[in-house]
Amino acid sequence: MxxxxxxxxxxxxxxxxxxxxxxxxxxxxxxxxxxxxxxxxxxxxxxxxxxxxxxxxxxxxxxxxxxxxxxxxGDFRNSFRYHQQALPIVLERLPASLELSIASILVAILISFPLGILSALKRNSVWDIVITGFSVLGKAAPNFWVAIMLILIFSVQMSLFPVSGRGGFAHLILPAITLGSGLAAKLTRLIRSNLLEVLSQDYVRTARSKGLSETVVVCKHALRNSLLPVVTVIAMDLSGLLGGSLITETIFAWPGMGQLIIQAVNTKDMAIVQAAVFVISIIVVICNLFADILYRYLDPRIKYN
Structure with a gap:
């Protein structure tokens, strides 16, 4: 390894x-x-x-x-809009984007894993139908609509969370839910389909015949072997969350890289665009490397030569 x-x-x-x-x-x-x-x-x-x-x-x-x-x-030339080096400007926005992306992935995991497992274990039941319906709805709902609904309900009417800006933990919740809901819908369906396939394997039936509890069979034997596609999707979606969360960042006035890239494209500030694309590309490459390492941990049968 x-x-x-x-x-x-x-x-x-x-x-x-x-x-x-x-x-x-x-x-x-x-x-x-x-x-x-x-x-x-x-x-x-x-x-x-x-x-x-x-x-x-x-x-x-x-x-x-x-x-x-x-x-x-580390020199990508000067940004003619900001009149300073482009790379420090991008790196200044990077922590906000990473913070929002990681929080969105955590939200997606916390939502999708319980729902995906429950949907697989209760196949063709009312639970399965309801969870599948919400997954389809969550995937179809556009981010801007989800963001506006969350602001109207939890910020305007209930006054629980701030409307916009980046500050404490409370500022992060609504943007993270907005971005994480779409990914959660995708992961829920993926976990359900993969878990159903694994639960039909011979080694799962053997584990049940040994008298192991359903929790041990699902969590230790079935779920772990169904996570490889899930890890792949998360690693691939991280790059989209880093650079493609423009609408969410705009609605919540979140100072991330999405806004910076679009502003640079609109103003033809190519030094910023080059620096941002290069930084995002490096992060994607590193995420894919970690995904490969995680594959080996999840499935010891995978050998890297």
Whole structure:
């Protein structure tokens, strides 16, 4: 296992080079960055001066070399909107996004595991029908509608939680429920289907024939072996929660990366976009590595060579 982790870390180097190339190409595929940054009344002299200042008058391979040299030093150039280095701006927003993403995943786990297990154990019962119905509803309900309903009920009418902002634990509850509800609906259905499949296996019937309690059979033998797809979905959805929670962050005025990325795209601030995409990509790669390690823990039969 240690050799696998070491080799996986080494494999991150070419992967990060590929990510760096994609991030570098973002500037060029989005159009002429100089034309995007300059106002409509800019002169040709302004265009030439800005192109020289950004180094865009050099050949592409020279630009890529300078870009890679900057990445090694943590330099993604200055944001022309904030007039400072882009990477510190992104890293300043990262803790808020991580906080909201992790809280959303915890909410999804706390909701989906009990409901998914209950739905599988009570297959085709009233419990199963109700839980499946709520899962479909939770998956279909858009985040902005869930957020508005939560604000109206728990903030406006009941005055239990703050409406917006990032402060104490109370500020985190409603945004986390908003983001976690959709993931909880997906995980509930996934846990139910995987657990039903595992419960029909021979080793589960053998465990029951030995007189083990239903709790031990489900939790120790069945549930653990049905969690591999669940771990995969959580690892994949973390990246979406980090960069794709724009609507939730906007409604709750949460100062995360989602708002920052959309603002940077709208203002053509490509330095911010490049830094944000690079940071999110690294987090996704690390999450996938941890998911692989967790696979080995959940199923000792998995061997990494």
């Amino acid at each position: 240690k050799n696998y982790i070491f080799k996986s870390v080494l494999q991150l180097i070419p992967l990060l080079l590929l990510i760096s190339l994609i991030v570098f190409l973002l500037v060029h595929v989005s159009g002429d960055p100089v034309a995007l940054m300059l106002p409509e009344n800019a002169t040709e002299a302004d265009r030439i001066a800005l192109s020289a200042a950004l180094g865009l008058d050099q050949p592409v391979y020279v630009q890529f070399y300078r870009f890679m040299s900057g990445i090694v030093q």
